[in-house]
Amino acid sequence: MSDERSRMGDERARAGDDPVRDELRALPRVAASPGFTRRLLVRLDAEAALGTSSRAPRPSRLAWAGAAGALALALIVFGGLQLQRAHERRVAAAELAALKRQQLEISRELAHLREQSDALQPVVYIGGNDNADFVLDVGRLARAADSENIRPAGYRGAVPGR
Numbered sequence: 001m002s003d004e005r006s007r008m009g010d011e012r013a014r015a016g017d018d019p020v021r022d023e024l025r026a027l028p029r030v031a032a033s034p035g036f037t038r039r040l041l042v043r044l045d046a047e048a049a050l051g052t053s054s055r056a057p058r059p060s061r062l063a064w065a066g067a068a069g070a071l072a073l074a075l076i077v078f079g080g081l082q083l084q085r086a087h088e089r090r091v092a093a094a095e096l097a098a099l100k101r102q103q104l105e106i107s108r109e110l111a112h113l114r115e116q117s118d119a120l121q122p123v124v125y126i127g128g129n130d131n132a133d134f135v136l137d138v139g140r141l142a143r144a145a146d147s148e149n150i151r152p153a154g155y156r157g158a159v160p161g162r
Contacts, residue, residue, distance in 0.1 A: 059067075126134040 122138040124136045124138055126136055128134050
């Protein structure tokens, strides 16, 4: 069977089916330098005796499979980290949006409370008992102080405007 294959390959080469082979045959023939074969055989014998080779060792299929597995694992870990970071960013953005909504709600509530306090007359509860409660209307007191030049009890100077 291998004879048939080699004969078929030879027939194809002769028929011009292999353009690379045709181009190589078209190149000029170069003769080897004197002593080339002898030097080559001596070098190969020396390498065989020392157990070394001038060719770089090729990685085995197992090494390639291990490298591919390590690369796939690194890509999976990297992808997982990227997904985790994206999730953390989405969570942080949602928390930030919630905090901004809460801040807006609190500022609206504060503005509403300020409007209410401006509309009401300020009063201070002084105290009381079962029969009476004492409340001081500070707004009324302030208006009276402005119009009547009322002075505090500890004030020793002249009353302005008199």
